[in-house]
Amino acid sequence: MSAPPVTLDRFILEEQHTFPGATGELSLLLMRFGVAGKRIASALARAGLTGQQGAAGRRNVQGEEQKKLDVVANEILLETFDYGGLVTLAASEEMEEPFVYGSGQGRYAVLFDPLDGSSNIDVNGTLGVIFSVRSRRDGTLQDLLRSGREQIVAGYVLFGPAVLLVYSSGHGVHLFTLEPSIGEFLLTRRDVRMPERGRGYAVNEGRAHGWAPEVRAFVEHLKQPDPATGRPYSTRYSASLVGDVHRFLLEGGIYLYPSDVQGGRPKPKLRVLYECHPLAFVVEQAGGRASSGGGPVLDVVPDSLHARMPLAIGSRAEVDLFDRFASGHGA
Numbered sequence: 001m002s003a004p005p006v007t008l009d010r011f012i013l014e015e016q017h018t019f020p021g022a023t024g025e026l027s028l029l030l031m032r033f034g035v036a037g038k039r040i041a042s043a044l045a046r047a048g049l050t051g052q053q054g055a056a057g058r059r060n061v062q063g064e065e066q067k068k069l070d071v072v073a074n075e076i077l078l079e080t081f082d083y084g085g086l087v088t089l090a091a092s093e094e095m096e097e098p099f100v101y102g103s104g105q106g107r108y109a110v111l112f113d114p115l116d117g118s119s120n121i122d123v124n125g126t127l128g129v130i131f132s133v134r135s136r137r138d139g140t141l142q143d144l145l146r147s148g149r150e151q152i153v154a155g156y157v158l159f160g161p162a163v164l165l166v167y168s169s170g171h172g173v174h175l176f177t178l179e180p181s182i183g184e185f186l187l188t189r190r191d192v193r194m195p196e197r198g199r200g201y202a203v204n205e206g207r208a209h210g211w212a213p214e215v216r217a218f219v220e221h222l223k224q225p226d227p228a229t230g231r232p233y234s235t236r237y238s239a240s241l242v243g244d245v246h247r248f249l250l251e252g253g254i255y256l257y258p259s260d261v262q263g264g265r266p267k268p269k270l271r272v273l274y275e276c277h278p279l280a281f282v283v284e285q286a287g288g289r290a291s292s293g294g295g296p297v298l299d300v301v302p303d304s305l306h307a308r309m310p311l312a313i314g315s316r317a318e319v320d321l322f323d324r325f326a327s328g329h330g331a
C-alpha cells in the first residue's frame with residue numbers, strides 16, 4: 001500500500017511537536033491561511049462568471065486602483081482571523097491602518113498582501129496571497145515596525161494552473177498542492193532547496209530608464225552571451241511577484257524591482273512588511289538570498305506600515321552578483 005497523502009493540517013500538527021512548548025495556536029493560525037487560500041481560489045475561479053472582475057472604483061492607501069477581487073480577498077482574510085482570539089492585529093496592502101480584533105489579546109499579528117499581481121486578474125494570469133505572522137507585543141502598530149527576522153511564519157498561496165501553498169516556520173520551506181476533488185492541500189515538496197544559481201531573471205524592463213546605472217549594468221550583464229557562466233539569461237516576468245519568486249525558488253534565478261532613481265516614481269514599488277519581508281524569509285529558508293542592494297531585506301526595519309523598498313531576491317549566486325554591481329564593483 002502506498003503512503004497516505006500528508007494533508008496540510010497533518011503536516012502542521014506533526015511539525016508542531018518539534019517546537020518545545022508549542023501551544024498549538026500557531027498551528028491553528030497557519031491552517032487558517034489554508035482555508036483562506038481555498039476561499040480566495042474559489043472566488044478567483046468564478047470571478048469571470050460572477051461579475052467580480054474589474055475595478056472596485058476606489059484606490060488603496062498607496063493610490064493604486066483597487067480591483068473588486070483585491071477587496072474580496074482582503075475581506076476573506078480578515079474574516080478568517082475574526083474568531084478564536086488568536087490574532088490581535090491584521091495589516092494589509094488594502095487597509096490604511098491595522099485592523100484590531102475583538103479583545104486585542106490574541107498572541108499574533110498577521111500581515112498580508114491579499115492579492116498580489118492584481119493586474120493579472122482580468123487576464124487569468126498568475127496571482128498570489130503573501131502572508132506573514134509576528135508575535136503580538138503591546139498590540140499597537142509598533143509591533144509591526146520591526147525587522148523581518150522577527151517573523152515567526154511566512155509564506156504564500158499561488159493561484160496558477162494549480163493552487164499551491166508554500167510556507168516556512170523557520171525550519172525549511174514546504175510546498176503543498178490543493179487537491180480539488182477533496183478540497184485539501186497535500187504535501188508535494190518537503191524542505192524545498194533553491195538552486196544555487198539559475199538561468200532566468202524577472203524585472204519590468206519597461207522601467208529601465210529610471211534605474212541606477214549599476215542596475216542597468218547588472219541586467220545588461222545577464223543578457224550578454226557567455227556560455228561559461230550560463231549567460232544569456234532568459235527573461236521571465238509575470239507581473240506577479242509571487243509567481244516569479246516561486247519560479248525561481250524551484251528553478252533558480254533572480255527577481256528585481258529596483259528603485260526609480262530618475263524621479264519617475266518617487267518611492268520604490270514593493271512594500272516591506274507584506275511583500276519583501278515574507279518572501280525574503282521563505283527564500284532564505286530555502287537557501288536563497290534577498291537584498292535591498294544595501295543589505296539583507298530581513299534586516300530592514302520599516303518606519304511605517306506601508307513603507308517600500310527596492311528588492312533583489314532569488315538564488316544566492318545571482319543576488320550576490322547583483323550586490324556586487326549595486327556596490328559599484330561589477331562582475
Ligand code: AFP
Pocket residue numbers: 064093113115116117118119204239240241242269270
Ligand atoms: P499588487 O500587489 O498591487 O498587485 O502589485 C503587484 C506587484 O507588487 C508585484 O507582484 C509585481 O511584480 C509588480 O507589482 C508589478 O509591477 P509593474 O506593473 O510595475 O511591473
